[in-house]
Amino acid sequence: MRLLIVLLTLVTTFAARADLEWAYQVMDESLLPQRDLDIDLHAPRMVPGSSLQRSQDEIDDHWNPPDWFPNSHHAPVPEVVARGAGENVRACAACHGFTGAGHPESAHLAGLTVGYITRQMADFRSGATRSPSGSNAMRRDRSWMNRFDPTDEQIQEAAEWYAGVEVIDWIDEVIEGDIVPKTYIGDGRMRHIHPDGGTEPINGRIIEVPQDRELATARHPYSGFTVYAPAGSLARGEDLATTGANGTTFACSTCHGQDLNGLGDVPRLAGISPLYTVRQLNDFRSGERAGTLASLMTLAVANLTDEDIVALAAYLGSLDP
Numbered sequence: 001m002r003l004l005i006v007l008l009t010l011v012t013t014f015a016a017r018a019d020l021e022w023a024y025q026v027m028d029e030s031l032l033p034q035r036d037l038d039i040d041l042h043a044p045r046m047v048p049g050s051s052l053q054r055s056q057d058e059i060d061d062h063w064n065p066p067d068w069f070p071n072s073h074h075a076p077v078p079e080v081v082a083r084g085a086g087e088n089v090r091a092c093a094a095c096h097g098f099t100g101a102g103h104p105e106s107a108h109l110a111g112l113t114v115g116y117i118t119r120q121m122a123d124f125r126s127g128a129t130r131s132p133s134g135s136n137a138m139r140r141d142r143s144w145m146n147r148f149d150p151t152d153e154q155i156q157e158a159a160e161w162y163a164g165v166e167v168i169d170w171i172d173e174v175i176e177g178d179i180v181p182k183t184y185i186g187d188g189r190m191r192h193i194h195p196d197g198g199t200e201p202i203n204g205r206i207i208e209v210p211q212d213r214e215l216a217t218a219r220h221p222y223s224g225f226t227v228y229a230p231a232g233s234l235a236r237g238e239d240l241a242t243t244g245a246n247g248t249t250f251a252c253s254t255c256h257g258q259d260l261n262g263l264g265d266v267p268r269l270a271g272i273s274p275l276y277t278v279r280q281l282n283d284f285r286s287g288e289r290a291g292t293l294a295s296l297m298t299l300a301v302a303n304l305t306d307e308d309i310v311a312l313a314a315y316l317g318s319l320d321p
Ligand code: HEC
Pocket: 062, 080, 081, 089, 090, 091, 092, 093, 094, 095, 096, 105, 106, 107, 108, 109, 112, 116, 117, 118, 120, 121, 130, 141, 142, 144, 145, 148, 150, 155, 158, 159, 267, 276, 279, 280
C-alpha cells in the first residue's frame, strides 16, 4: 500500500510538472461566473489618488487603457503606447502598463534598453521568438506580439519611451512554503486567491497573485504582486545565480551585470516576475525563444532542471530592482 502511494505521488508530481506548462497560464472557465459576481462591468470605478472614472469594460479596452496618473510620466506618452495604431496594433500600455511593470501573464518593459526592446520586436516579427506552439491557449494569446505589426517608427517611439520609465519594485514578497492558498486563473489569465479560501500543495509551481485584486483588475500602475515558491527555492536560486552551482550554469552577473540590473543590451533580471522568468528559461531551453542573441543563453540553461528554473525565478523575483 505504502509503495503504491509513493508511486502515485511520483506520477502525479511529474504529470503536474511536465514542461512547466503551468507557467503559461490559461483561464479557468469553470470559475468565470464567480469572478463576475462582484464586478459590474458597466459601473464606474475609481482608484485612490486619481480623479479618473472608468468602468471595467473601458478598463479592458485594448485601444484606450486607463492612464490613472497622467501627470506622472517622464515624457509625453507616444500614441502607440496609449492608443495603439489601428486594428492590428493594440496599445502597448493595455498589457505592459503605463509604468512598464507588466503583469505576470505579459512582461515588464521598464528598465530595458532601446536596443533590447527593438531586438525583441524584430525577433517577434520574424517568428524566431515565442511563436505559438502546441494547444496551450496562453501560447496562442502570447503570440499577439508576433502578430502585431507596428511600423519601425512606432517601435522606436515605444522603445524610447519605455526605456526612460523609472523601474518600480513590483514584487512585494516571495514567500516560501509547500502549502499555499488555493487560487484560480481568472479573466485575462491572471491568478487570484480562490473566493472559497482554503489551501493546497504548491506542487513545484510558482504562484503569483496581486497584492490587491481590485487594483490589479483596474490595472493600477503601482499595485504589485505577491509570490509563493516551493520551500528551499531562494537558497538554491541564489547558489545557481551567483556561483553557477558547481558548473550547473554560469554566474548570471557575468552578462546581466552587477546586481543583475542589466549590462548594455543584456536585460535586467532583478525584481522581475518569477512566472515570466520561468517561461523565458523554459523557452530558451526548449528552443522556443531563438532570437538573435538567444544563443548566449543556451549554455546557461542547458543543464537546468525544472526545479532549478523555479528556484532561479523565485530568487530573481526576490531581488530589489
Ligand atoms: C495584448 C497584450 C499585449 C500588448 C497590447 C502588447 N504586448 Fe508586448 N508582450 C505581451 C506578452 C504576452 C509578451 C510575452 C510574455 C512572455 O514571453 O511570456 C510580451 C512581450 C513583449 C516584449 C518582450 C519583453 C522582454 O523582456 O523580452 C516586448 C519588448 C514587448 N512585448 C513590447 C511591446 C510593445 C512595444 C507593444 C506596443 C506596440 C506591446 N508589447 C503590446 C503582450 C502584449
